[in-house]
Amino acid sequence: MVNGCWKQKGTLIKCLVFLVTVLIMILVAIAIVLVNRKEDNNICKSESCIRHSAEVIRYVDKSVSPCDDFYAFTCGRYLKLRKESPFGPLTDELNFMIGEMVKEGDSRPFIMQKSFYLSCSNLGGIEMDDDETILDQFFGLGDWPVMRGASWEGIYFDWVEVAKKSRRLGMKFDWFLDFTIYEDVNDTGLNILKIDIPPDLTPFRSFEVHLRQKLFTKVALILGAPERLAHYETGRTIDFENELRKLADEHRSKKTHWYSLSLPKVTINEVQELWPNIAWLELINNITGTRMIGSDHIIFDEVIDYVKDLNKFIYGTPKRIVADYMMWKIIEETWQYLSQPVREVFERYYEEAERREPQLDRRKFCISESRKQFPLVAESEFIRRHVSDQKRQLVTEMLFIIRSKFVKLVNESAWMPRPQRQKALSKLKKLQFLVGGPREVFDKFGFAEDLGLYGFVFKSTNVIDMLTERRLRFYDHYYGSANKLVTNKTTAFYEKVVNISRFSVINDNTLVIPAELLKDTIYNPSLPNYINYATLGRILSQEIFHYVFKNHNETVTNNENHNNYNSLSVSDVFDQAVKCLIRESSYFHNSEFKRPKKMGEMLAHFIAPDVAYEAYKEWSLIYPQESKLPALEFTPGQLFWIHTSKLSCNYKIYSKHDRDYSRFKVIGPLRNNRNFGNDYNCTAGFKMSPKKICRIL
Template sequence: MESTEWSNGAIVQYNNGFQRWPRREGTIGSIGIVEQQLYRFILELSYPFRTSPIVYRLSRLHPMCRSSSPDGIFAVEYITNERFPQYNQLTINNKWNNNNKKERKMVSNVKLTNRTLVIVFLIVNESKPTLNEISHKFDESTINHFLSSAVPSSYSQHPGPNMIPGYHHYYSLNHGPLPPTHNMSTTAPPPAFYHHHKPYLSPIQPPLHPLFPSLHPSMMNHNPASSSSSNHITTSGSGVCLRPGCVKAASDILNLIDESISPCDDFYRFACGGWIHRTAIPDETGHVSIFEQSRERLDIQLKDLIETSNDTLPAIVTMKNMYRSCMNLGAIEKLGMEPLKNSLKELGGWPVIEGESWDEETFDWINVTEKIRSNGFKPDMFVNFKVIADVMNNTRNMIFVDEATLGLRRQLITQGPNHTTVKVYHQLMVDTAILLGAKNKTQVEIEMWDVIALEAQIAHATHDPQMGEKKQSWYLYLKAFADVANQTDVLANNQSRLGHDWIRFVNSAIDLDGKEQFTPKELVMVDNIRYMGQIDYLISFVNKHDKRLLSNYMLWRVVLQNLGTGNKVLRDMKDNLNKHLYGITEKMARWKLCLSQLTGSLAMALSSLYIKHHFNGSSRERAIEMVRFIQDEFDEILHKTEWMDSETKRNAYRKSKMMKAIVGYPEELANDTLVQEHYQDLELTSNNFEMNIRRVRIWAHKNEFKKLRRRNNPHNWKYFANAANVNAFYWSQANSIVIPAGILRDIFFDHDRPQYLNFGTIGYVIGHEITHGFDNIGAQFDEIGNARNWWKNETKKHYNEKAQCMIKQYKDYELPHSLRINGDLTLKENIADNGAIKEAYQAYEKYVSKFGEELSLPGLKYTPKQLFWISAAMNWCSKSSPEMFKTRLDTDSHSPSEARVNVAFSNYESFADSFQCKSGTKSNTVHKCTVW
C-alpha cells in the first residue's frame, strides 16, 4: 500500500497496511509517537446499532486528559450505514483548536474490515516525532504480531465505541456472539500503558517490554486468578484487571459519569451525567434509557436472526411470516383501507359512516361484542375479562373481571373538550371517519364529541392511578358471578339494570369454544366492584336511550386498534396522536414495529430462536450463583429484623426459602417439540399482515380461555418462556423470580468483569425482584403463591408505618419543574428498590469474604465498593421528553430514575461510607426510611 510521508499524522492499520492522515496547516496540535509523553487510545469500532446512518461520537475524554494541554486532543468518529456498507467512512475530528472550531478530516478509500483497529495518539507537549521514529516503533510486522497474539479473531466486540485513557482496547469487529467454547484464559491480557500525569496512574519505570518498549513488564502481569479458568477476578493484593470485559466496563463507566458533580450532592447526576449529556432522546420514542439502549441492541440481534437464520421448525417459520408480512409494505398499501372497511361492515356498520341508513332496531350490543371478538379484535371497551389463577388456590383457574381499557388514558380523557390532547383525539376520530366514507363533517364532529363524553364517563368510573394501588376492599372474591349484581351498591336497591344480560355478555366476550358456557355460579375475581356498578348503569342507560352512541363508541375502539397497523394514511394519523401524547416527532423504524408484533403471543418462538443462537451457558451458571448469594442475604436481613414477631418472621423465612428462580430460560424452551406443540393451531402467511394480526388475536384468546376448566400449574414453563427480554419479574402466584436471558448480557452482566459490577447491575435487579415478594402487594401472598394473611397484627402495623415513611419520603423529593412523585402509586417499586440495593451490596461483601478482593478497573480512581454503587446507579440512567416524563410520572408505578438512585441510596449508610458523604448531605440524609 502506498503512503505519503507526513511528519504528523494518525496511523490506521487495516488489511495489513497503514494509512496516515495529514494535519491541515494552521490547526493546533500534532499527532505522533513520543516515547513516555503520550496517552494511547485504541478504539473499538462497534457494530452499527441502526439501519439508518449514525455517527458514533467519541468526544468525551477522561478529566485527566481534559486537564492536560489541549494541544493535540483528538476524537474519532465511525460513520456507518448498515444497508450500504460501500458508504462507510472513517473520520477524525479535531475537537479543540485556537479558534475553538470543529474540523473534520476525511479518510477516503479505507475499507473497514473485522480486523480494523484505530490508534490515536495524544501529545501532551510540543515534541514532534519523525517518520523514522514512527516506522521504527510501529512497523507492520510488530503490529501484526501483536494483533495475532493479543486476541482471537473470533472474539466478539462489545457494543459501543469507547475512549479510555491509560490503556489499550483490543477487540476484533466480529459481529457474531462469543462462542460458548471460547476460553478467555487462553487469551494473553492486553498490555497497559500508564503515563505519570495524575496520582492515580502509575509511573513508567524501566526495564521496558520488548514488544512495546514504553511498557513496563509489571503492567503486563496480574493475579493468575484473572487469567485462569476461574471466573473470579480476584487478587490477594492491589492490581488492575486488564481482561477485555474489564476494559469495556471501564470504558462504559468513563462515558457514563460526570466527575464535575460531587457524588454526595447528586449521585444520580454523578453516575449518569456523562451519559445524559451525550445521549439524545430518540424522536420516535420520546424516551431513552440504559435499559432501552440494551433492548435496542438485543432487538438488532433478533432482527438479524429472523432475517438470516435458516431454522425450519414450523413454529419459527410462523413467527417469521408475521414479521415478513409486517415488513411487506407493498402488500399493506395495496390492500389499503378495504380490510378495515370490510370489518366494520361485518360488525353492523359504523353509524357515523353509515349516516341515516344505519338501523338502530337491528343493533344488539352483546351480539356486536361477540362479532368483535370472533373477528379478531379486542372486546375490552366496557369490561376486560381474563383467566387467572385463583388467588386463594393457585391450582385452579378463574375469571378475572377487570376495568375497561381506554382509547385515551384516564388523566387526559377526563379533562374535558377544551384540553389540547382531547381536541387532537377528537380530530383523529373525525378525520378517520371521513377517510372511511363519512359525508357530513358537521354531523361527524357532533357524534364524535358524544363518543368522547361516553368514554370520559367510563374513565371516571375506573380507578384513578394517582390514588396508588387499588384498595383491597375494592377487589372482590366471589364464589358466584351472580353476586356481582348484589354487590353494586351504587345502584338503587342493589338491583342490576342489565340483569341476565351480564351472563350473555360474558359468554360473548370470552368464548369457551361452545363446549361449556359461563354460568351465574362461576367463581370470579372482580377488580373494582364500584366500577362494575357504574358500568352496569351506564351501559343499560345508553343502550336504552341512544343505541347509535353505544355502537359509535364500540366501533371507534375497533378502528383505533387498526390505526397503527394499517396503511400509511392510517399510520400517519396515529403518529400524530402519539406526537401529542408522548412528544414523539419521528416514526419508528419499520423493522422495530414489526419486531414488536412478535413480543406478545409469538414471544416463545422468538425466544426459542434466540437462546439457540446467542445465549451463553456460562452466564446462566454465574447468574444462578448470584441469585443464591442475594437470596441468602435477604434471609440474613430477615434474621436481623427487630420489628417482626417470631411467627411472622418464620413465615417470611419460609416464603424466602421456597422462592424459585428461573434464570435465563426454562429448560423446556430448548425443546423444539414442545415449542411446536404450542403453536400447532396457528397458521400465518407472509403477505397479509392485517389478517395475521387478527388470527393471532383469535388464537391467543382461545388459548387463554381454554385454561379456565383446566387444573393450573403455577410453575408451567410457558409462563416463563419470554426469554428474549431485557427485563425481570416477580410472579406472586408462583412465588418465583424470572431473570430472562435477554438481560443477562450487555451492560447488565458480563462474566468477564469483576463481580462488584455484576452485583451492582444485575444483582440489583435480582434483589429488586426478590423484594417484590415482600412489598405491600407481594406480602399478601404466602410461600406457595396463595393470597393469605400470614402477618400478625402488630407486625403488620409496624410494616405499614415503615411504608408510610417511604411514601412521604418519595412525595417530598423535589423533581424539576416542581413536579412531585406519587408515593402511593410507586410504593411497591420503592420498597423493592430500597431492599434490592441493600441485599446486592451485602451479598457482594459476602462474595468478597469467600473469594477475596477483586482487581480494580484500569484508568479509574474508584474502589471496588464505589464501583458497585456507580454500576448500580447506571441501571437507571434515562432521559425523556417533557410529555413522556409527565406521562410516566402519572402512570408508571416506578419512580423517576433520579429518585430511584438518590432516595434509595441515601437510605443506606454503607453508600455514604463508601463515598465518605457527611451526614446531612443529599446523599446521606438524616431522616432515613427502610422496610427491609
C-alpha cells in the same frame, strides 16, 4: 611401545568424554523442551483467552503501582481507551434478533414474530392495501354507517351480536364490557371469568372533545365517507363516547372491592335473573369460546347498576351512532397499520392533544408492536441462545459454593446476635436458584404451548389480517383457562419471572439469575474460572447478600448511631465495623456515602469480592488444574482482582459523585482485603494495604 598405547588410550578417553558431554547436553535440552512443553500445555489458547490477554495488556496501566492506586492501575487506561460499555444495551440485541433473517433453530413462535415485524415494516404493502382490508372487516360486522349513509340498514343491529361476531373474527369486542380472567387463589383456586367496566373508559379532558371530533371527521373523509354526513355524524358519535365515559367513571367511583383478596361470585343464572335483557350465557360462551353452563360462577363485581344504566343509554341512542362508535374504536386501535394519510392525521392529533412527538421511526414501532403481540418470545429465544445446559450446570455449582461461603461467614460472625444469625441461615438454607429463567423456558415446544402459541402459523402476510389472527389465538388461549385451576404456566406469571436483565425472586426463596449475566462477555466457560468468579461470582455474591438482608430496615443516622442497621441488634464489633466503613468513605470526600441506602450498597460491595474470591479458592481445591492466560506475567489471584475491579470501572462519568463512587467500589473493598494484599505483595503501610482494615463479615 608403551607411549603409543597411552596415546591411543588418551584419544579414546577424550572421545568418550566428548560423547558423554554431548549426551548430557542433549538430555538437558530434552528436559528443557519437556518443561517448556508442560508449561505451554498449561496456557489457555482459546480465542476468548487470547482476547482477554490482549485486553489486559491494553487496559492495565503498569506505570501505576497496584499497591498505591488499584483504580488507576485497572481502570485508568480502560476509561481512556474504551468509549462505550462492553455490555451493549440489551434492547438493541433483542431488537436485532427480531429484525434479522430467520435462522436455523429459531422456534416457530419466533419465526411468526419476525414475520409480523416484516409485514408491519412493509409500508409499501400497507399503501397498496389502501385500507380495503379494514373496510372489508367492517362489512363483515354489519358495516360502518358513516360510510354507507342512508343505505346502511340498521334494523337488525344489536351491539351484543356485533360483539360476539367481532370476537369470533379476532377483533375488538370490549366496547362496553370488560372480560378478564381473575385468579381466585384465595378462595376457589380457579380462574374465574370477571365482567367489569372497561378500564379505558375515562372522562375526556375539556379540550379533547373538539380535537377528537376533528380527528374522527378527517379519518372518515379519508376512508370515503360523504362530507356532510361525516361532519354531522362524527359529532354525535363523539358526544356519545363522551357520555359513555362519564357513565363508566361515575359507576367506577362507587366500587368498594378494589383491594379485596377475594371478590364475590354469582352464577350466570343469577346474573340472567338480575338483568334479563341480555342472553348472558350465550354472550359469555361466545366471548370465552368455552361451554359454560348457567350454574357456573363468574365475578360480576358491582356492575349491575352500570349494566342497567348502560342498557338504557345504548337503547336511547340511534343505532347508527352506536355502530359508528364501535367501528370508530376499531379504527382507533389499528390506525398505525392503515394508510399514510390516516396515520398522519392521528399523529397530528396526538401531538396536539398529548403534547408528544409522533413515533416516526417505523422500525422501532414495529419492533415494539411485535413484542406486544408475541410477549416473551424474543426473550425466551435470547435465553436459549445464551444459556446452554453446560452454563446452567456450571453456574449452579458456582452459586452453591458461594452460598456455602455465606453460611460459613454468618456462622463465624462475631457480632451477629443469635436470632438474626438463625434468620439469615434459614434464608440461605432455603435459597434455591434458577439459572437463566424458569425451567419451562428451555423447552421451546412446551413454552410455546404455555404461551398459547404452539402450532400457530399466520395464514396471511397482510398486517391487518395478521393482527386479527394473532388476537384470535390470544382470545382462545386466554379465555380458555376459565373455570380451570390456577397454574404458574401463564403469560402473566412468566412476565414476572422471565426478566433477562434483572434478578427476580419466585416464592420468596428462589433466585432467578438473568440471562444477560450469562452472556460470554460476563461468564464464559472457555475462560479460566478465576475470571468467571471475579465477574459473575462477584455479581452473584452481591445479589445473595441483598437477598439475605433485603427485608431488614436501614437505620443509619447522621449522628452515627448505627445501631440496628439492617435490623440487626448491634454489638460493639458491628458498630465499629460500620464506623470503619464510614471512615473509609470519608477518604473520597462525598457525603452521599453516609446515606443509609448507600450504606447498604457499600456493605454489599465490601463483602462480595471477598466471598467470590473464597468461593473460587474452594472451587480450585476440587479442580486444581487451572490454565493461565497467554503472554501475561500476572498470577491467577492477581487477574482475579483485575477482572473483579473492572466491573466497577464506570466508563460514563457524569459528575464528581460518579467518579468518587466508581473509585470507592474498587479501592474500598480491596484495600480492606488481605487476600488482595497477599496476591500483590502489598506490605502494610501502602495505600492499598493499611495496617488496620474494616471487616464486616
